[in-house]
Amino acid sequence: MATTDPPEPSTHVDVQVELNGESLTRSVTADMPLSQFLRREEFLTGTHRGCESGKCGACTVLVDGEPVKSCNVLAAQANGSTVRTVEGLVGDDGELHPVQEAFWDTHGMQCGFCTPGMVVNSVALLEENEDPSVGEIREQLSGNICRCTGYTKIIESVKNAAAETEGGE
Amino acid sequence: MPKVRRQETSEDVLVDINNIQDADYIETESGQVRIGCLARHADVVESETVREANPTLGEAVATIGDVQVRNRGTLCGAVATAAPAGDPPVLAALFDADIVATSTDGDTVYDGRSFYEGGSTELEETELIREVRFPALGPGEGAAYEKWKPAGCAWPVATVGAYLSTSGGTVEEARLYTGALEGEPSEMADAAGVIEGNIPDEETVLDAATRLGENAEPMADADGSVEFKRELSKKLAKDALEAAASRAGV
Numbered sequence: 001m002a003t004t005d006p007p008e009p010s011t012h013v014d015v016q017v018e019l020n021g022e023s024l025t026r027s028v029t030a031d032m033p034l035s036q037f038l039r040r041e042e043f044l045t046g047t048h049r050g051c052e053s054g055k056c057g058a059c060t061v062l063v064d065g066e067p068v069k070s071c072n073v074l075a076a077q078a079n080g081s082t083v084r085t086v087e088g089l090v091g092d093d094g095e096l097h098p099v100q101e102a103f104w105d106t107h108g109m110q111c112g113f114c115t116p117g118m119v120v121n122s123v124a125l126l127e128e129n130e131d132p133s134v135g136e137i138r139e140q141l142s143g144n145i146c147r148c149t150g151y152t153k154i155i156e157s158v159k160n161a162a163a164e165t166e167g168g169e
Numbered sequence: 170m171p172k173v174r175r176q177e178t179s180e181d182v183l184v185d186i187n188n189i190q191d192a193d194y195i196e197t198e199s200g201q202v203r204i205g206c207l208a209r210h211a212d213v214v215e216s217e218t219v220r221e222a223n224p225t226l227g228e229a230v231a232t233i234g235d236v237q238v239r240n241r242g243t244l245c246g247a248v249a250t251a252a253p254a255g256d257p258p259v260l261a262a263l264f265d266a267d268i269v270a271t272s273t274d275g276d277t278v279y280d281g282r283s284f285y286e287g288g289s290t291e292l293e294e295t296e297l298i299r300e301v302r303f304p305a306l307g308p309g310e311g312a313a314y315e316k317w318k319p320a321g322c323a324w325p326v327a328t329v330g331a332y333l334s335t336s337g338g339t340v341e342e343a344r345l346y347t348g349a350l351e352g353e354p355s356e357m358a359d360a361a362g363v364i365e366g367n368i369p370d371e372e373t374v375l376d377a378a379t380r381l382g383e384n385a386e387p388m389a390d391a392d393g394s395v396e397f398k399r400e401l402s403k404k405l406a407k408d409a410l411e412a413a414a415s416r417a418g419v
Contacts, residue, residue: 009182030183031173052174055322060237066211069237071174077187121236142321143235 013076020044020088028075035059037075038085046086046116050145057144060117061085067124069143086116089123099123099161108157110148117144122158131162186297197222201267201302206246210239222305223264225416229256229314229330235322245298251290251353254324258285259348260314262356263330266303270296285353309335311417315405316348319392325349326392327401329381331409333369335417340364345377345406350387350398357381360406369414378406 012027019042028037038044038061050058052071059070062084089097096104099122109115118141125132125140132140137158146154172178186192186206193207195216202222204213210230213219219227233239233247233256247257248268261268261281268279272295279291292298306312316328328348334341343361346354360381367373382403389395 031176033174053171054174054234054238057235057237057322066240067237068241072170072238072241074170074173074185077185124236138321140236143237145322 013079015075015079017078017080018082020084026075030074030076032075033071034061034063034073034075034078034083035070037078038070038083041075044085044087048113048116050113050117055143055145056114056117057121057141058114058117060120060144062120062124065124065127067121084120086120089119097123098165099126099158102161102164103154103157106153106157106160108150108154110146110150114144114146114148118146118154122161125158126162126165130166132158134159192299195219197305200305200307202226202305203300203302204244206243206297206299208243208245210234210242210244210247211236213244214239223303223312225306225312225314225330226260226264226303229260229316232256232316232318238322245301248284248301249290249292249298251285251288252324253288253352254326254328254349256314256316256325256328256348259328259330259346259354260303261301262354263312263314263332263344263346264303265344266301268298269300269302271299272296282356288352309417311335311413311415311419313409313412313416315409315412317401317405327387327398327405329402329405329409331406331413333364333410333413333417333419335369335414335419338368338419340367340369340414340419343377345381345410347381347385347402350385350402352388355385357384357406359384364410369410369419374407374410374414377410378403381406 013030015028016025035049038047047061048058050056054069054072060067061070063081099119121144137155192205194205195208195218196203197218202219210233214227214231244257247255248261251258266281268284270277270292284291312332314330316325318325327350330346332344343364345357345361348354360377363377364373382399385399385402387395387398
């Protein structure tokens, strides 16, 4: 079945990504998680590494528009993808994204550690569903843990962001 | 991936299969739903093909992990990984899926019912699951999958899958599997036997569900005592059997 020789294993892999609107080519170690690439190589420290076990969701980013836990993806696997982190949500003029604005206004956070993941995953939800129910918000955010247990305000923030976006358009 | 992330593995070669072309298919052929090795859980959940052929499969996969996990994880990968509390192994066993493994020597098809043993699988080190085939259910057949997990994104503490094949209101074949309780899919043949040849009425279902709970051998841990897990599995079995019977039109 194999018609071509397998690629030669190498310790480094060239990766081309569109990261927050900017095209980049980087050489990364083959086993580097995307979360580590974003923080250590690109200094995008808004993506938080919480549990390192795929549970907490603090490292959620959008890969080709879909929310994923960036500790569950190798940087090498993001080759050819569009990656959007919490930093990429801010407008060119530095204006906060409506979801960020709503978290700010509603105080949808306590210590703030989980906030980037919550915000990014909420953006993904609202891009698909303009007016989600509380149940849909809870389901979407079920993979994002808030250790301060501030879920009520977080869900209220997403509701407010949806209302704001709807009202603004 | 978890081992790579925690730097607990030092393999010489890591092969990323994500660039295999056209391996993310979900299609029906010869009465089976064929799921390619790059079809994500999210694809299975959204698949109209799965919804029509085997809705229980889609419903069960929709409860795996969370949104982010379902966007990355694959059904074939989870069948191979055989996580002790994973849902896909239970589904593969319950539906006796054909697990198609490939290597440089060609394909081997494993039976879902005998694939898991002692916390491991029949897969050889050189094999990769390239496709899993689930049956499309026909008239008179019904299945259901019930699970309990302590939090949205947590691993389940107990799961029960039920499959019934009926004729004229009577159950001809019944299959019951538990997951998470014993670290791998466990067939509960004694409990299933209670239903076979009978009408799945309230009394019969209760009898089977009770036997399932009593025969289960869960381990006590932070999620609950043996007694708790047994009681929990009785309730899940009752719900699963009632739903499966209703779907089978009984």
